[in-house]
Amino acid sequence: MDDEKVKVKIKVKEKRIMQHKGSVRLETGRLVLRRFAKGDADAIFRNWASDPDVTKFLTWPVHESVEASRRILDDWLLGYDKPDFYQWAIEVKSACEVIGSIGAVALDDQIRKLDVGYCIGKGWWRMGYTSEALARLVRFFFEDVGVNRIEAYHDPRNPNSGKVMQKAGLLYEGTLRESHMCNQGICDAAHYAILAKDYFSSGR
Numbered sequence: 001m002d003d004e005k006v007k008v009k010i011k012v013k014e015k016r017i018m019q020h021k022g023s024v025r026l027e028t029g030r031l032v033l034r035r036f037a038k039g040d041a042d043a044i045f046r047n048w049a050s051d052p053d054v055t056k057f058l059t060w061p062v063h064e065s066v067e068a069s070r071r072i073l074d075d076w077l078l079g080y081d082k083p084d085f086y087q088w089a090i091e092v093k094s095a096c097e098v099i100g101s102i103g104a105v106a107l108d109d110q111i112r113k114l115d116v117g118y119c120i121g122k123g124w125w126r127m128g129y130t131s132e133a134l135a136r137l138v139r140f141f142f143e144d145v146g147v148n149r150i151e152a153y154h155d156p157r158n159p160n161s162g163k164v165m166q167k168a169g170l171l172y173e174g175t176l177r178e179s180h181m182c183n184q185g186i187c188d189a190a191h192y193a194i195l196a197k198d199y200f201s202s203g204r
């Protein structure tokens with residue numbers, strides 16, 4: 001571990017509260033993670049929100065019209081006024097195309113924990129984009145915000161979502177039977193998480 005990494009590790013250990021930064025622009029080799037913009041409604045509807053295959057194991061219904069996408073987009077745009085609101089558009093650099101979303105769906109400042117959720121259009125499945133985006137968020141939340149625990153869950157009938165979590169460094173912690181609800185009804189939930197000490201000890 002280099003000196004800069006050690007300094008970051010010490011800095012995070014010293015934090016007692018999360019230092020919220022909001023949905024700042026982030027980048028990876030292939031992606032830009034940015035705030036949604038007013039003009040993104042058509043891409044949201046076209047690329048993922050209108051596809052029942054994409055929403056099959058999610059908790060929100062398929063969008064029947066672009067107006068539904070505009071309504072949720074308006075909520076997100078209002079959310080950006082708050083420093084603890086984290087919702088990013090996933091954009092492919094090579095095409096300047098918005099292909100999905102990723103963000104924190106729940107926060108607990110007292111124990112410095114957050115839950116992450118993500119969604120990506122079917123045309124971009126199995127290309128590593130979602131795990132690439134999630135890994136960037138893991139780095140951001142641990143190194144910049146001071147989170148101690150990042151967690152996520154998926155319906156076991158959607159195992160590829162679990163693979164995304166594993167690739168981003170989250171560890172499987174167990175499956176809670178019939179503990180959640182998705183568009184398929186009551187479902188089991190396979191839970192994954194990573195702690196700050198896991199992240200920094202890995203030398204990422």
